[in-house]
Amino acid sequence: MEGVKKVVLLTGASGFVGRSLLKSLAKTDNYYLRGCARNIDSVECNDVQLIAVGDMDGETQWNGIAQGVDVVVHAAARVHVMNDTSADPLAEFRKVNVAGTLNLARQAAACGVKRFIFISSIKVNGEATLLGTPFRADDVPAPVDPYGVSKLEAELELLALSKSTGMEVVIIRPVLVYGPGVKANFHSMIAFLAKGLPIPLPFASVNNKRSLVSLDNLVDLIETCIVHPAAANQIFLVSDGDDISTPELMRKVAYSVGSKVFLIQFPVMVLTWLATLLGKQSVATRLFGSLQVDISKNYSLLGWVPPVSLEASLKKTADAYLESKPE
Incomplete structure (x- = not known):
């Protein structure tokens, strides 16, 4: 019925994506919002019911929280961990990403x-x-690594649950997500380029293409999937729709932070060999290899195109870094 607010339950409300989505949804008058996280002390958002649920696994009780909810957005996860030292990484990922997801989904369907x-x-x-x-x-x-395997297993279980219960399932697979407050390797790249060091970097020979997705574009697609009828029981990939090479990315970020980057020609095969020798093969894959996604399905089914350009998103991310950097 038009004008009736949806009740949306968001997990991972304290995370990089969750915080941004919660703030965006709260700007409208279309939803009653419940934000869940292990700890909500760091979550600041008005007109949102915030609920601390501790660790989200196969034992978490959701019945009281999921009652009356129309849509669950499940963004909480055990995220990809570089140099994971767990004795059994796949088992650890499964506890949260598979058992925790299915536990929530089953209780949500029952509610x-x-x-x-x-x-x-x-x-x-x-x-x-x-x-x-x-x-x-x-x-x-x-999937190649335990994190990817756990996400696939959760997807398959959710699709099976949808068939048995009638609860609609929407799966969104983002590429690397960046935006104001981004951490890890993307933050390290911005911080390094912002120093403006006159150090030649051997990346000019890299001829690759990578798909990225900004927080703004990912959040916009999630919001579309909350309400669009055609999103039901579909899988969507998401990116900014404008792929970029490693040299191009470095140049654009350097420009956005007011620096210059000096790129020189160097054989990519040698760079890859050196990285492998140093145990950094995964880093070499991201720097020198391609990972592109086709998001045409998003437009054909949902009429969705990324509302913010790659260049504008990179500048927004760089500006946020400069504003937060200590003097």
Whole structure:
């Protein structure tokens, strides 16, 4: 019925994506919002019911929290961990990403939740693509690492649950997400380039393409999937829709932070060999390899195109870094 507010339950409300989504949803008058996280002390958002649920696993009780909810957006996860030292990394990922997800979904279905949106990962598709041959949403999954395997297992369980309960499931697989407040390697790159050091970097020979997605564009697609009827029981890949090479990315970020980057020609095969020798093969894959996604399905089914350009998103991210950097 038009004008009736939806009740939306968001998990991972304290995370990088969750915070941004919660703030965006709260700006409208279309939703009653419940934000859940392990700890909500760091979450600041008006007109949102915030609920601390501790660790989200197969034992978490959701019945009281999920009652009366129309849509669940499940953004909480055990995220990809570089140099994971767990004795059994896959088992650790499964506790949260599979058992925790299915526990929430089953209780949500029992409470009458109509739609369950699962924030998955492009790692379900795989780690790399051939240049000009992007991943598509209907490709056969080929996860390589335990994180990607756990996300695929959760997807399959959710789709099976949808068939048995009638609860609609929407799966979104983002590529690398960046935006104001981004951490990890993307933050390190910005911080390094912002120093403006006159150090020549051996990346000019890299001829690759990477798909990225800004927080603004990912949040916009999630919001579209909350309400769009055609999103039901579909899988979507998401990016900014404008792929970029490693040299191009460095130049654009350097320009945005007011620096220059000096790139020189150097054989990529040698760079890859050196990285492998140093145990940094995964880093080499991200720097020198391609990972592209085709998001045409998003437009054909939902009429969705990324509302913010790659260049504008990179500048917004760089500006936020400069504003937060200590003098």
